[in-house]
Each structure stands twice: as C-alpha cells, then as structure tokens.
Amino acid sequence: MTKVSMTVNGTAASGEVEGRTLLSSFLREQLGLTGTHVGCDTSQCGACVVHVDGKAVKSCTMLAAEADGAEVATIEGQAAADGSLNAIQAAFQEHHGLQCGFCTPGMVMSAAALLKDNPKPSEQDVREYLEGNLCRCTGYHNIVKSIMAASGQDVSALAVE
Amino acid sequence: MYNFEYEKPSSVVDAVAALASDEAQALGGGQTLIPTMKQRLASPAKLVSLSGVAEMQGVSADGGLLTVGGAVTHAEVAAQASAYPALARMAGRIGDPAVRNRGTIGGSLANNDPSADYPAAALASAATVVTNAREIAADDFFQGMFDTALDEGEIITSVKFAVPQAASYQKFVQPASRFALVGVFVAKHADGVRVAVTGASEEGVFRWGEAEAALSADFAADAIAGLSLDPSGMIGDLHGTKEYRAHLVGVMTKRAVAAAT
Numbered sequence: 341m342t343k344v345s346m347t348v349n350g351t352a353a354s355g356e357v358e359g360r361t362l363l364s365s366f367l368r369e370q371l372g373l374t375g376t377h378v379g380c381d382t383s384q385c386g387a388c389v390v391h392v393d394g395k396a397v398k399s400c401t402m403l404a405a406e407a408d409g410a411e412v413a414t415i416e417g418q419a420a421a422d423g424s425l426n427a428i429q430a431a432f433q434e435h436h437g438l439q440c441g442f443c444t445p446g447m448v449m450s451a452a453a454l455l456k457d458n459p460k461p462s463e464q465d466v467r468e469y470l471e472g473n474l475c476r477c478t479g480y481h482n483i484v485k486s487i488m489a490a491s492g493q494d495v496s497a498l499a500v501e
Numbered sequence: 502m503y504n505f506e507y508e509k510p511s512s513v514v515d516a517v518a519a520l521a522s523d524e525a526q527a528l529g530g531g532q533t534l535i536p537t538m539k540q541r542l543a544s545p546a547k548l549v550s551l552s553g554v555a556e557m558q559g560v561s562a563d564g565g566l567l568t569v570g571g572a573v574t575h576a577e578v579a580a581q582a583s584a585y586p587a588l589a590r591m592a593g594r595i596g597d598p599a600v601r602n603r604g605t606i607g608g609s610l611a612n613n614d615p616s617a618d619y620p621a622a623a624l625a626s627a628a629t630v631v632t633n634a635r636e637i638a639a640d641d642f643f644q645g646m647f648d649t650a651l652d653e654g655e656i657i658t659s660v661k662f663a664v665p666q667a668a669s670y671q672k673f674v675q676p677a678s679r680f681a682l683v684g685v686f687v688a689k690h691a692d693g694v695r696v697a698v699t700g701a702s703e704e705g706v707f708r709w710g711e712a713e714a715a716l717s718a719d720f721a722a723d724a725i726a727g728l729s730l731d732p733s734g735m736i737g738d739l740h741g742t743k744e745y746r747a748h749l750v751g752v753m754t755k756r757a758v759a760a761a762t
Contacts, residue, residue, distance in 0.1 A: 342507060359507035359548060360538075382536055386599065395576070395602040401535045402603060403528075405507045406552060453598065471679065472597025 344408040348373065349417025357404045363397075364388045366404035367414060375415040375445050379474070386473035389446040389453075390414045396453035398472070415445035418452070428452055428490040435495070437486030439477035446473050451487045460491055463498065502538045506547040513556055513633050513658055519549040520654035527551055527656055529608025530574060532600050551607070557658055565664050571607030571631075571657040578606060586762060587668035591622050591686070594672065596679060607657035613705055615646045615736070616680040620706035622662075622670060624697035625686035629661040646705040665690050667720075667761040671753045673700075675740050682741055683749040685709075687757035693717040696754055701735050701746045712754055722755040 345354035348371060355370045367373045367390065376399055379387035383401035390399045391413040418426050425433065428451045438444045447470070454461060454469040461469070466484045475483060481498070489495045510516040520527060526545035528534060530552075537543045551557060557572035562584030569578060579593030579601065595601055595609075595618050609619040610630060623630070623639045630637045633656045642650050651657070665688035672684040681700035688695050694716040696709045715724045730750050735743035 359505045360502045362535075381539065383532065383600065386597070389599055392602075396599045397602050398599045401532060401600075403507065403531065403535070403548075403550075405509070406528075406531070406550060408509075450598070469598055472599050 342405050342408075344404055346407050346410050346412050348412045349414060359403070359405065361404040362400055363390070363392075363402045363404045363407050363412075364399040366407075367399060367412070373414050373416050377442055377445055379442065379446075384472070384474065385443070386446040386450060386470075387443050389449040389473065391449060391453060394453075394456070396450055413449070413452075415448055418448060428455070428487065431486040431490035432483070435482050435486040435489055437478065437483045438475075443473060443475045443477075447475065447483055451490065454487070455491055460493060461487070463488060502535075503541065503544045505545055507550065508547060509550040509553045511553050511555065513554055513656060516549055516551060516554055516656055517633050517654060519547070520656070522547060525549055525654070527611070527654075529572065529605040529611070530603035531608075532596065532604040533608065533612050533614065551605075551656065557607070557656075562664075567662040567664055569606050569660050569662070571659055572605050573607075575601035575604050575606070575609075585626075585662055585664045585668075587665075587670055587686075587688070588622055588626070588662060591618055591670040591672075594618070606660055610642070610660065611649060611651055611657055613643055613647055613649050614680075615702065615705040616675075616682075616684075616700040617706075618670065618672065618681060618684055618699060621681075621684050621686040621697040621699040623660065624706050624708060625668070625670075625688040625695045626662045626665060627688075627690065627695060628663070630657055631659045631661060632657055640708075643706050646703065648705070663690065669757040669760040669762065671757040671760065673749055673753055683746055683753050685750060685753040685757050687716070687754060687761055689716075689720055689761060694720060696757075698750050698754075701730075701750050703734055703736055709750065709754065716758060720758065720761075722758045725751065725754055725758075 341356040377387035379385035388400040524546035528548040528550045557570045560581040567585045575592045575595045582589040628639045668688040670686040672681045675682040684699040696712045730747040732743035732747040735746045737743040
C-alpha cells in the first residue's frame with residue numbers, strides 16, 4: 341500500500357492505495373465522490389473524465405498513485421457551495437443536454453477543459469473535443485448546443501434535430 | 502488488473518535501477534498499458550512511473566532539430582512543437598483530448614502498436630531515438646508489430662527529429678477505435694523523400710520505397726499515380742481487407758503530398 345495525498349475540489353484528501361488502484365476507484369470508493377462515473381472502464385466513453393492539474397484525463401485509465409500531489413477537480417466541485425450550477429451545468433439544463441445523465445459528468449468536465457483553453461469554440465471545435473466522450477441518448481446535438489451556449493455564443497441557428 | 506508494486510523515481514538513473522528487477526515494466530502515460538493490464542494481457546510485478554523524471558520533459562528546437570523528451574505528452578507536442586508543424590498536427594489528432602493529456606511519445610514508440618501514429622512520424626522524419634544507453638536510428642528501431650530494438654529495462658529518454666523541408670501526416674481513421682486504419686507520413690528532406698506507413702502492414706510501420714523514389718524525383722501527388730502496393734502482408738480484418746488497405750496507402754500518400762507544408 342502507498343499513501344497518496346491530493347487536493348480534490350479544493351480540499352485536501354489522502355488515503356492508502358494499492359498500486360493498481362485507479363483514480364476513478366479512489367475518488368468513488370475511498371472519497372465517496374460517486375459523481376465521477378465509470379462507464380466502459382476501457383478509456384473509450386469518457387464518463388470518468390476529471391481534471392488533474394487542470395487537464396482533462398480519463399480517471400479509469402490513470403493510477404491513483406500517479407495523482408499524488410495533484411490538484412484534482414471533479415463534477416462535485418463544479419457547482420457553487422450553495423448548489424447553484426455553473427455556466428456549463430446551467431446550459432446543459434437549459435438546452436436539454438442530457439437524457440439519462442450517465443455521461444454528463446464527463447461531458448461537463450470535458451466542456452470545462454475545452455472552454456478554459458478555447459473560450460469561444462466553433463461547433464466543429466466542440467464536436468472534435470468531445471471525440472472521447474460517448475453519449476448514447478442525445479445524439480450529441482443538444483450537448484454541443486449546451487457547450488456553445490455556455491461559451492456565451494448564440495445557438496439559435498444550431499442544428500436542432 | 503492484478504496488483505503490482507508502484508515506484509516513481511525522479512531521475513533516469515533511478516528509473517533504470519528500478520527497472521532492473523524481475524517483471525518490472527516502465528509506465529509512460531498508461532493509455533495502452535493500463536487497459537492491457539485490465540485485460541490481464543500484461544501482469545508486471547512492478548510498474549516504474551516515468552512521469553516524475555524531470556530530465557525526460559520538455560520540447561526544444563535548435564537549428565532544424567526538434568528534441569522531445571521521452572515523457573512528453575501528445576498534448577504538449579501538439580502545443581509546443583511549432584518548429585515542426587506536421588508533427589504537432591499529428592500529435593494533436595492522436596486518440597482524444599483526455600488520452601492526449603496522458604499518453605507520451607516514449608510510451609507510443611516503445612509499444613510500437615501497428616496502428617499507432619508516432620512510429621510513422623519517427624520513421625518518415627529519420628528521427629533518432631535516444632535511450633539511457635545509446636542512440637538508435639528510427640530505421641533500426643522498429644522491428645515488427647509491438648517489437649523494437651529496445652532492450653529489457655531500456656528507457657526512451659528523448660527523440661530527436663530533423664525537421665523536414667515539408668511534411669504531412671494523413672490518417673484514415675477506423676471510425677470506432679479512432680486508430681489509423683491507414684496512416685501515411687510523408688517528409689521531404691534535403692536528401693530525399695521518406696514515406697512511412699502505419700496501420701496497414703502485419704509487420705508494423707514500414708517505408709514505401711517505390712513511392713519514396715518517385716517522390717524524390719518529383720514531389721507531386723501525380724508522381725505515384727502508377728504505383729501500387731502488394732496486398733500480401735497487409736492487415737486484413739473486419740474493418741478492411743488487405744486489398745483495401747493497400748489501396749488506401751496510395752490514396753493517403755497522395756493526400757499527404759498534396760497537403761505537405
């Protein structure tokens with residue numbers, strides 16, 4: 341067992357992990373942060389995306405030990421302390437960017453990473469950035485629309501089918 | 502995934518020492534290794550993380566030579582390798598953004614997946630793979646599917662690319678996995694053109710000699726119009742037949758020549 345310490349959503353967190361403990365397992369099972377979802381567990385679906393030192397990563401494909409000392413951000417840290425949604429979450433709600441919601445934590449975290457580097461992405465930018473996030477409900481149109489809206493752009497002309 | 506011992510050295514010397522034990526395996530970004538271990542296709546007794554080795558970080562350009570540290574991620578190459586735009590674009594299209602934030606150049610080259618992008622870039626660029634022990638020319642490095650010239654416990658510490666006069670990488674992606682069904686990296690150097698193909702051959706990445714000769718004489722897409730590749734030895738699977746891949750190599754080569762900058 342190895343001791344790991346990291347900052348998760350601004351709060352210090354630590355625990356004992358095995359070498360094989362995944363970051364997703366550490367967050368969900370040891371810290372109880374079950375907002376990070378594990379869909380495929382094969383690094384394809386992106387439901388487990390979190391930020392490590394500001395970069396989007398698939399937490400099912402990173403060892404917890406590799407995140408020792410890092411700043412980790414998960415979906416639980418996106419809303420304000422009073423529960424009010426951030427701009428991306430609010431846009432997903434407003435534009436119906438989810439149906440079952442399973443992929444949503446990863447979608448929101450990927451969107452946050454995109455908008456940090458590219459505050460006014462084109463529709464094509466958004467679609468390319470979401471290449472590693474799968475949604476089996478929405479057909480993506482409303483997710484793209486939500487992210488475009490969260491960036492402050494007019495989405496009235498975007499595809500609605 | 503079976504359990505293993507985890508070690509995170511901070512220098513190449515310590516990493517080499519850590520890898521000297523039985524069944525030890527180097528860990529780059531883990532984007533191939535961790536899924537492989539989950540499937541129990543690999544079960545090392547110890548993983549030696551290279552992410553804490555400062556001397557394997559960084560991208561630098563100097564007099565037509567681009568040097569990329571072995572632990573540099575694809576996202577970092579995409580953002581920082583502006584001295585070699587075709588390489589930066591190639592790195593920016595590996596996998597997806599989250600994978601690019603973890604996967605490393607050293608890990609990709611050491612794994613030598615027959616559909617990986619970096620082997621084609623390294624081979625077409627006549628890159629030099631620098632390890633803790635020696636320098637290996639790309640022409641000698643790749644030795645067949647998942648096989649390289651690396652010895653047990655040898656670590657890729659950096660890769661040196663001679664920046665070509667013009668280059669382009671064109672990838673036809675397999676739509677489910679996003680890996681290259683066929684990818685062709687064309688690089689025009691002062692002493693001739695190199696064409697490296699990934700995704701197509703059962704032997705892994707290879708150079709297409711006939712196309713290199715034709716393009717060295719005339720660097721235009723039409724110069725290879727009459728050439729074709731022998732489909733025997735190509736990968737044939739449910740995503741494409743041998744003949745299809747052989748044909749695609751020609752198509753992607755022409756596109757790469759047309760797009761080369």
